[in-house]
Amino acid sequence: AQTVTQSQPEMSVQEAETVTLSCTYDTSENNYYLFWYKQPPSRQMILVIRQEAYKQQNATENRFSVNFQKAAKSFSLKISDSQLGDTAMYFCAFMEAGNMLTFGGGTRLMVKP
Amino acid sequence: DAMVIQNPRYQVTQFGKPVTLSCSQTLNHNVMYWYQQKSSQAPKLLFHYYDKDFNNEADTPDNFQSRRPNTSFCFLDIRSPGLGDAAMYLCATSRDSSAGSNQPQHFGDGTRLSIL
Numbered sequence: 042a043q044t045v046t047q048s049q050p051e052m053s054v055q056e057a058e059t060v061t062l063s064c065t066y067d068t069s070e071n072n073y074y075l076f077w078y079k080q081p082p083s084r085q086m087i088l089v090i091r092q093e094a095y096k097q098q099n100a101t102e103n104r105f106s107v108n109f110q111k112a113a114k115s116f117s118l119k120i121s122d123s124q125l126g127d128t129a130m131y132f133c134a135f136m137e138a139g140n141m142l143t144f145g146g147g148t149r150l151m152v153k154p
Numbered sequence: 155d156a157m158v159i160q161n162p163r164y165q166v167t168q169f170g171k172p173v174t175l176s177c178s179q180t181l182n183h184n185v186m187y188w189y190q191q192k193s194s195q196a197p198k199l200l201f202h203y204y205d206k207d208f209n210n211e212a213d214t215p216d217n218f219q220s221r222r223p224n225t226s227f228c229f230l231d232i233r234s235p236g237l238g239d240a241a242m243y244l245c246a247t248s249r250d251s252s253a254g255s256n257q258p259q260h261f262g263d264g265t266r267l268s269i270l
Contacts, residue, residue: 076258086197086244086261132196140185140248140257144196 043068047145062118064133073137075116081129160262175230177245186228189244240269
């Protein structure tokens with residue numbers, strides 16, 4: 042079974058600074074997909090960024106980028122120029138073929154003005 | 155905009171009184187999921203549908219049932235809610251992997267269920 046571990050239950054960052062959220066996973070599969078989801082307080086969970094395991098290039102979406110280290114089974118999220126609206130729970134998630142997501146325990150990020 | 159819609163946003167029911175949560179989607183996705191999320195925890199998958207094929211997670215209590223009358227709608231029925239069932243319930247949809255790999259799930263806003 043796959044497991045996803047987010048070792049930082051809570052983090053904080055000053056507005057405009059950069060923060061990195063860590064995620065590690067365990068799998069015996071070679072083809073899989075990784076996601077970061079953002080869940081603001083009392084709001085919808087939305088997809089932030091995704092990465093295909095067969096792609097070596099790290100995914101980037103505007104201020105969000107990942108550092109995907111397949112051999113180390115690590116998938117960290119970097120948020121640059123943090124904004125107050127980035128305050129949320131962030132979930133790392135793993136998916137192999139079949140659409141089922143395995144979530145990490147989440148990291149609560151607080152962006153401070 | 156196409157989306158996943160959950161009604162109501164907040165639901166209060168009495169201990170032991172059946173309750174139904176609803177989810178609809180305009181994305182025309184063939185896979186629909188129900189998750190239970192307790193405070194500050196990751197969502198826990200309860201069950202999912204591939205079209206009309208129902209798939210129950212092994213540890214989902216029998217108290218939880220689901221119906222999917224058509225592509226657009228999916229319901230979560232809790233037959234006899236207990237205090238431990240108070241949680242956020244999330245509905246999600248996706249295309250299945252036959253549409254290509256890496257089909258992300260799209261989530262609704264959730265229904266927060268309280269038990270009195």
